Amino acid sequence: MTFLGPGSDPNRITPIQQMIASCSGAILTSLFVTPLDVVKIRLQAQKHPFPKGKCFVYCNGLMDHICVCENGNSKAWYKATTVDAFMKIIRREGLRSLWSGLPPTLVMAVPATVIYFTCYDQLCAALRANVGGLSEQAPLLAGAIARLGSATVISPLELIRTKMQAQKQSYGQLSECVRSAVHNEGWLSLWRGLGPTLLRDVPFSALYWYNYEWGKRWLSTRCNWGESSFLVTFTVGALSGSVAAVLTLPFDVVKTRRQVELGELQIMNLPAKVSPTTYHVMKRIVTENGVKGLFAGFLPRLIKVAPACAIMISTYEYGKAFFRQHNRERAAALLRAGP
Numbered sequence: 001m002t003f004l005g006p007g008s009d010p011n012r013i014t015p016i017q018q019m020i021a022s023c024s025g026a027i028l029t030s031l032f033v034t035p036l037d038v039v040k041i042r043l044q045a046q047k048h049p050f051p052k053g054k055c056f057v058y059c060n061g062l063m064d065h066i067c068v069c070e071n072g073n074s075k076a077w078y079k080a081t082t083v084d085a086f087m088k089i090i091r092r093e094g095l096r097s098l099w100s101g102l103p104p105t106l107v108m109a110v111p112a113t114v115i116y117f118t119c120y121d122q123l124c125a126a127l128r129a130n131v132g133g134l135s136e137q138a139p140l141l142a143g144a145i146a147r148l149g150s151a152t153v154i155s156p157l158e159l160i161r162t163k164m165q166a167q168k169q170s171y172g173q174l175s176e177c178v179r180s181a182v183h184n185e186g187w188l189s190l191w192r193g194l195g196p197t198l199l200r201d202v203p204f205s206a207l208y209w210y211n212y213e214w215g216k217r218w219l220s221t222r223c224n225w226g227e228s229s230f231l232v233t234f235t236v237g238a239l240s241g242s243v244a245a246v247l248t249l250p251f252d253v254v255k256t257r258r259q260v261e262l263g264e265l266q267i268m269n270l271p272a273k274v275s276p277t278t279y280h281v282m283k284r285i286v287t288e289n290g291v292k293g294l295f296a297g298f299l300p301r302l303i304k305v306a307p308a309c310a311i312m313i314s315t316y317e318y319g320k321a322f323f324r325q326h327n328r329e330r331a332a333a334l335l336r337a338g339p
Contacts, residue, residue, distance in 0.1 A: 013323040015118055021319025022117035026062055026110045029312040033061025033304065035098035039085045040300060055260045060102055061308040062109035065158065066259050067101060108157050116150040117316060120209065143209030147201050155197065156190035196258050199278055200251035204244045211240040212313065228321045234314040241309025245301050250294040252301060254281045 013021075037059045058067045089097055123142035128135050160178060181189055215236040220227045245252075258281060285293040 013320055013327065015122060017323040018118045018121050018320065019114050021316050021323065022114045023110060024319050025117075025312045025315035026113040027106070028315050029308050030060040030062055030102060030106060030109065031099070032311055033059070033308045034102050035086070036304065036307075037061075038098050038100060039089065040304075042089065043085055057256050057259065058101055058105065059304060060105050060109055061304070061312070062113050063105065063154075063158070064256070064259070065105045065109075108154055112150050112154040113312075115153065116146050116205075119149055120146040120205075124209075137210075139209040139213040140206045144202050144206040147205035148198060151197055151201050152191070152194065155194045159190060159192060193258055196251065196255040196278055196281075200248050200255045203251070204248045207244040207247060208240050208309065211243055212236055215240055228317050230314055230318060233317040234310045237313035238306045238310035241305045242302055245305040246298070249298060249301060250282065251278070253285065253294055253296055254278050256297075257281060257285070 041056060041058065055066050058065045086098075120142050123145055124138050127138040127142055131138075134141070160181065178190075216227050216232055219225065219232050219236055220229070223232075225232050282294060289296070
């Protein structure tokens with residue numbers, strides 16, 4: 001497995017190696033986190049049944065996706081505990097049902113994650129190399145720019161996926177679905193809902209990477225562990241994700257509400273209304289539920305984000321460490337072989 005060219009630094013890894021590492025992390029994260037969200041949705045549906053055609057948010061640990069309830073059935077047969085729901089879903093529907101809905105969402109979530117992590121590493125390295133005075137702030141800027149780019153690229157695809165699910169279209173009809181959306185509402189309609197997504201994801205990413213890089217250095221120095229050790233990356237990844245999730249929670253509440261409203265308009269095949277601003281949505285939430293409404297779902301978001309961040313970053317760092325070692329061994333073998 002050779003990726004480095006002649007004269008390359010064996011202590012650095014190539015963008016392709018970064019892509020492979022991030023892809024591995026993305027798949028592993030989704031496999032671990034998806035069952036938690038499947039159980040959470042089932043428990044929610046039991047407490048507040050979803051009528052047929054109702055939209056709900058599904059998360060595979062990498063991205064939030066709007067999905068449509070197609071049957072409207074929600075029999076009350078779980079106790080109000082996660083463990084009981086896990087056991088009964090497995091017993092009645094089989095182990096595979098814990099990953100139901102995962103394959104279609106991975107089509108977008110994995111490429112988006114690969115773009116995001118690879119861009120972050122490349123941008124961070126470039127900022128540190130070319131703007132020496134911004135070395136400490138490089139993770140903050142690189143994290144924000146990388147998320148801005150990946151979210152902008154993937155937003156139209158997610159909107160089209162929701163529309164196709166609502167209209168029960170196959171992927172073979174993708175081009176027709178895009179043409180229809182552009183013809184009826186214009187090109188900019190493909191990025192509808194991007195604003196609230198960026199308001200949540202860009203600050204989250206900036207905070208996450210800044211805290212992660214700082215925390216990794218601090219913990220490795222304090223405990224005399226390597227910066228890329230699994231314990232350091234897993235712990236700091238979970239803590240950094242938790243801090244960023246709490247600080248951006250009001251934007252997450254707004255984003256979820258606007259996503260669901262937009263999804264339901266698509267299901268009913270109604271023209272999308274002019275989206276209210278984030279401020280107006282926040283104001284409406286405070287009027288209906290008080291300030292605490294902006295922090296609704298605090299614990300479920302924390303339970304979802306912390307393990308997802310920990311698994312993703314520790315797997316990614318392990319993959320990068322593996323490729324660094326591979327590159328060093330390859331370079332040493334070439335030196336021994338001589339000219």
